[in-house]
Amino acid sequence: MNQIGVGLLGFGTVGSGVFHALRSQEDVIFRRTGTSLKVRTVLVQNHEKKRIPDVRSILTTDFSDVLKTDIQVVVEAMGGVEPALTYVKQAMEMGLHIVTANKELVAKHGVELERTARRKGVQFLCEASVGGGIPVLGTLLHFLKSNRIYRISGILNGTTNYILSRMSDEGDSFEQVLEEARRQGYAEADPTADIDGFDAAYKLSILGRIAFEADVPVSNIRREGIRDVTALELNLARRLGYTIKLLAVGEQYGENGPITLGVEPTLLSITHPLASVHGIYNAIHLEGDVVQDLTLVGQGAGDLPTSSAILEDLCNLFVLSPPKRSLSREPLLLPEEQRGGVRFVCLEPSQTSEDLNANELRQRLQSIGLPVEDTVVSPEGGAAFIIHRWHPSFPSVLVAELGWDISRMTIRPVHGAKRVY
Amino acid sequence: MNQIGVGLLGFGTVGSGVFHALRSQEDVIFRRTGTSLKVRTVLVQNHEKKRIPDVRSILTTDFSDVLKTDIQVVVEAMGGVEPALTYVKQAMEMGLHIVTANKELVAKHGVELERTARRKGVQFLCEASVGGGIPVLGTLLHFLKSNRIYRISGILNGTTNYILSRMSDEGDSFEQVLEEARRQGYAEADPTADIDGFDAAYKLSILGRIAFEADVPVSNIRREGIRDVTALELNLARRLGYTIKLLAVGEQYGENGPITLGVEPTLLSITHPLASVHGIYNAIHLEGDVVQDLTLVGQGAGDLPTSSAILEDLCNLFVLSPPKRSLSREPLLLPEEQRGGVRFVCLEPSQTSEDLNANELRQRLQSIGLPVEDTVVSPEGGAAFIIHRWHPSFPSVLVAELGWDISRMTIRPVHGAKRVY
Ligand SMILES: NC(=O)c1ccc[n+]([C@@H]2O[C@H](COP(=O)([O-])OP(=O)(O)OC[C@H]3O[C@@H](n4cnc5c(N)ncnc54)[C@H](OP(=O)(O)O)[C@@H]3O)[C@@H](O)[C@H]2O)c1
Ligand SMILES: NC(=O)c1ccc[n+]([C@@H]2O[C@H](COP(=O)([O-])OP(=O)(O)OC[C@H]3O[C@@H](n4cnc5c(N)ncnc54)[C@H](OP(=O)(O)O)[C@@H]3O)[C@@H](O)[C@H]2O)c1
Numbered sequence: 001m002n003q004i005g006v007g008l009l010g011f012g013t014v015g016s017g018v019f020h021a022l023r024s025q026e027d028v029i030f031r032r033t034g035t036s037l038k039v040r041t042v043l044v045q046n047h048e049k050k051r052i053p054d055v056r057s058i059l060t061t062d063f064s065d066v067l068k069t070d071i072q073v074v075v076e077a078m079g080g081v082e083p084a085l086t087y088v089k090q091a092m093e094m095g096l097h098i099v100t101a102n103k104e105l106v107a108k109h110g111v112e113l114e115r116t117a118r119r120k121g122v123q124f125l126c127e128a129s130v131g132g133g134i135p136v137l138g139t140l141l142h143f144l145k146s147n148r149i150y151r152i153s154g155i156l157n158g159t160t161n162y163i164l165s166r167m168s169d170e171g172d173s174f175e176q177v178l179e180e181a182r183r184q185g186y187a188e189a190d191p192t193a194d195i196d197g198f199d200a201a202y203k204l205s206i207l208g209r210i211a212f213e214a215d216v217p218v219s220n221i222r223r224e225g226i227r228d229v230t231a232l233e234l235n236l237a238r239r240l241g242y243t244i245k246l247l248a249v250g251e252q253y254g255e256n257g258p259i260t261l262g263v264e265p266t267l268l269s270i271t272h273p274l275a276s277v278h279g280i281y282n283a284i285h286l287e288g289d290v291v292q293d294l295t296l297v298g299q300g301a302g303d304l305p306t307s308s309a310i311l312e313d314l315c316n317l318f319v320l321s322p323p324k325r326s327l328s329r330e331p332l333l334l335p336e337e338q339r340g341g342v343r344f345v346c347l348e349p350s351q352t353s354e355d356l357n358a359n360e361l362r363q364r365l366q367s368i369g370l371p372v373e374d375t376v377v378s379p380e381g382g383a384a385f386i387i388h389r390w391h392p393s394f395p396s397v398l399v400a401e402l403g404w405d406i407s408r409m410t411i412r413p414v415h416g417a418k419r420v421y
Numbered sequence: 422m423n424q425i426g427v428g429l430l431g432f433g434t435v436g437s438g439v440f441h442a443l444r445s446q447e448d449v450i451f452r453r454t455g456t457s458l459k460v461r462t463v464l465v466q467n468h469e470k471k472r473i474p475d476v477r478s479i480l481t482t483d484f485s486d487v488l489k490t491d492i493q494v495v496v497e498a499m500g501g502v503e504p505a506l507t508y509v510k511q512a513m514e515m516g517l518h519i520v521t522a523n524k525e526l527v528a529k530h531g532v533e534l535e536r537t538a539r540r541k542g543v544q545f546l547c548e549a550s551v552g553g554g555i556p557v558l559g560t561l562l563h564f565l566k567s568n569r570i571y572r573i574s575g576i577l578n579g580t581t582n583y584i585l586s587r588m589s590d591e592g593d594s595f596e597q598v599l600e601e602a603r604r605q606g607y608a609e610a611d612p613t614a615d616i617d618g619f620d621a622a623y624k625l626s627i628l629g630r631i632a633f634e635a636d637v638p639v640s641n642i643r644r645e646g647i648r649d650v651t652a653l654e655l656n657l658a659r660r661l662g663y664t665i666k667l668l669a670v671g672e673q674y675g676e677n678g679p680i681t682l683g684v685e686p687t688l689l690s691i692t693h694p695l696a697s698v699h700g701i702y703n704a705i706h707l708e709g710d711v712v713q714d715l716t717l718v719g720q721g722a723g724d725l726p727t728s729s730a731i732l733e734d735l736c737n738l739f740v741l742s743p744p745k746r747s748l749s750r751e752p753l754l755l756p757e758e759q760r761g762g763v764r765f766v767c768l769e770p771s772q773t774s775e776d777l778n779a780n781e782l783r784q785r786l787q788s789i790g791l792p793v794e795d796t797v798v799s800p801e802g803g804a805a806f807i808i809h810r811w812h813p814s815f816p817s818v819l820v821a822e823l824g825w826d827i828s829r830m831t832i833r834p835v836h837g838a839k840r841v842y
Contacts, residue, residue: 308711
């Protein structure tokens with residue numbers, strides 16, 4: 001029998017989930033892998049917190065205790081950059097494998113950690129850091145090796161997806177739904193990382209690194225949160241056949257060509273595979289030159305789904321060899337003024353006259369040379385339209401020609417149709 | 422450089438797709454795997470058919486020529502049981518690995534072929550045989566090892582999904598849509614394998630073997646095709662909040678417990694992740710005790726998606742070790758009379774009086790002791806209702822108490838809500 005000792009850093013939602021799942025799945029894992037995974041030590045911060053009896057005897061608050069135990073793998077489920085970074089590096093230097101759920105750590109220091117792992121001949125696996133239980137990193141690494149991936153689009157944050165789903169279904173405002181989500185435990189006390197798109201940007205950075213074999217720092221990802229998405233927008237978008245999601249999109253224009261990565265509220269046609277992903281679910285739509293398209297949907301957080309990803313990484317440590325991928329390529333970023341595509345423009349009620357109709361609006365916009373197709377006017381005031389072949393000069397045209405106030409207009413990308421590599 | 426010689430059996434949709442994709446992806450595959458895959462010989466049936474120039478010099482109609490070439494892998498893309506079975510066995514006996522897209526072969530002889538592969542120390546991979554480009558077998562084998570899978574539900578046949586989607590969207594009859602699908606090339610000249618559910622049953626048998634580690638022959642799979650699904654049913658189901666799909670479902674009741682596998686037209690709540698899978702797409706919904714649920718959606722057929730699965734199998738031949746799974750377990754099948762759950766009953770117009778209303782219908786059904794919840798009546802005649810806690814005696818109750826004609830009634834399963842392992 002192959003016994004593998006595990007050192008567990010953190011015993012919160014994820015850490016305790018892993019601890020319990022390793023027990024409940026012990027027989028299954030042994031039967032299928034011939035391996036027995038044993039948690040030998042657990043690191044926490046606060047020795048005074050009440051814990052379940054089984055874990056008390058192996059608890060420590062001193063990381064050096066973890067390194068003294070007979071372990072082959074460290075599972076990092078603490079979160080944050082420090083001290084996680086220091087601990088993970090020390091463990092790898094001692095020849096230990098790493099499995100982590102920490103998206104911030106992987107997004108900010110993944111390249112450096114991956115390099116250390118290669119130098120030391122250990123594995124650094126992080127499936128749980130993106131999409132909870134969804135095996136998207138594994139799919140990209142092992143089942144799309146022969147594909148050139150040209151676009152990844154994802155709903156990567158459950159909290160914001162839940163909020164937008166509720167706003168859309170119930171017509172409530174952002175603040176109302178956020179308050180309710182907090183009460184029901186779907187949103188953190190400090191929801192900034194979710195609401196403002198940081199969490200999704202971390203995950204997109206990790207996905208982009210694997211899919212495009214390119215190192216795009218989080219600071220190079222366009223990022224806009226959902227704070228100012230309005231019920232009016234959601235309503236008018238729906239009447240035009242779209243839903244609005246906080247979408248993370250990475251695209252590459254040609255092999256080794258420029259890349260663009262962004263997280264922002266985005267219109268999706270209601271027929272798009274991601275449009276029906278509601279509530280706390282996460283989903284990733286992958287487009288590659290041979291497979292065409294592939295969508296993975298699952299629970300993006302929670303103790304069980306996240307533990308599943310960690311257990312699977314543990315089972316695969318000694319089985320799957322990581323494919324050869326470049327770590328250092330610094331990609332060209334597509335200049336903002338070259339981002340064409342389709343946009344949705346929504347006007348606040350103050351900008352529209354009472355007797356405006358959709359036809360008239362379209363004609364007026366077309367008459368000043370804008371490639372406008374669909375227009376919709378709200379009975380309560382406000383209007384929206386879709387502009388094709390977007391150009392960054394369009395907003396100033398709207399202001400100059402129609403006298404609209406730029407601060408009373410929202411402009412959002414519309415997720416494009418399929419594109420051939 | 423690691424050169425791997427490939428013998429290709431078949432040069433139809435899939436075979437020629439693989440031939441071209443191995444060229445277009447040559448550089449990507451080499452960069453990521455260090456391997457160069459070369460097709461050294463191609464077996465076809467008809468030497469007179471016109472073929473592209475590049476393949477002519479390596480074409481043969483004699484299988485023994487294939488075995489004489491310097492190859493390490495045989496890709497089987499001919500279809501049918503014989504001579505594919507004989508060829509694949511011979512190749513394995515000579516120490517060659519096998520990659521196949523042939524669901525009929527794998528469903529009917531997979532266990533025996535897998536045994537030969539183990540005995541000879543070669544790999545037998547068949548990702549392309551289920552769900553085209555969707556890496557569902559790989560996901561089950563490599564990313565759900567630590568999970569007990571308790572249910573698999575899939576839309577596994579694009580032709581029938583296309584037909585049902587069109588019937589539902591347009592209100593057309595089965596025959597009308599089938600005729601159109603044939604004209605547009607979405608249905609084969611002889612569509613029996615698709616329409617009557619054989620194709621989906623082959624795929625379900627392969628999925629069930631991996632997920633439940635149990636050998637369920639295709640003949641033990643309940644199977645009903647879509648020939649008698651009516652526009653009335655689709656309409657009434659939709660008014661009750663459901664869509665009808667040709668669903669392949671495998672369930673296991675408790676670890677090592679009884680299993681049930683079936684392919685039949687099934688109602689899905691419109692909020693189910695599979696309900697929005699339209700047209701030629703395939704999708705598989707996996708439920709496991711740790712991951713909770715995972716849905717994979719993609720193109721289930723076509724030269725490119727299918728080639729993607731074959732190329733990925735080829736790339737993984739020397740990298741992924743197959744996990745240990747029992748091949749011989751013959752599972753208990755759940756007796757039909759123990760299949761409870763929820764059913765949809767649809768009555769033809771001849772069975773309902775003109776002034777019947779939904780409320781009255783529900784009361785009448787409840788008064789004879791049936792656990793009926795939702796009822797709907799069509800203005801054009803005909804009615805439908807949902808029965809909970811189904812019992813096989815219910816149809817005879819309906820006949821005896823209400824005088825309905827059993828041949829003018831359709832009874833379909835309603836796909837259940839989530840169940841905890
Ligand atoms: N929650 C999810 O659903 C989910 C899903 C995917 C990924 N993740 C990621 O998984 C990681 C953990 O998340 P979580 O939700 O489990 O967090 P959590 O519930 O807050 O738990 C954090 C754990 O780490 C320990 N810890 C924190 N700082 C420490 C330090 N400096 N030294 C020692 N121990 C320390 C805490 O100790 P005490 O118990 O003593 O406070 C606690 O046990 C994060 O990176 C998160 O982004 C979470
Ligand atoms: N088509 C899809 O989208 C798809 C998707 C997934 C899986 N599959 C599976 O892939 C397999 C191939 O499908 P396909 O659509 O590519 O079929 P196809 O277009 O009919 O091609 C079959 C090929 O096999 C050759 N062949 C047939 N019988 C032969 C024999 N006895 N000896 C030598 N060569 C023989 C044919 O030779 P000639 O060229 O001389 O006629 C032809 O080149 C089937 O098992 C199918 O179920 C297909």
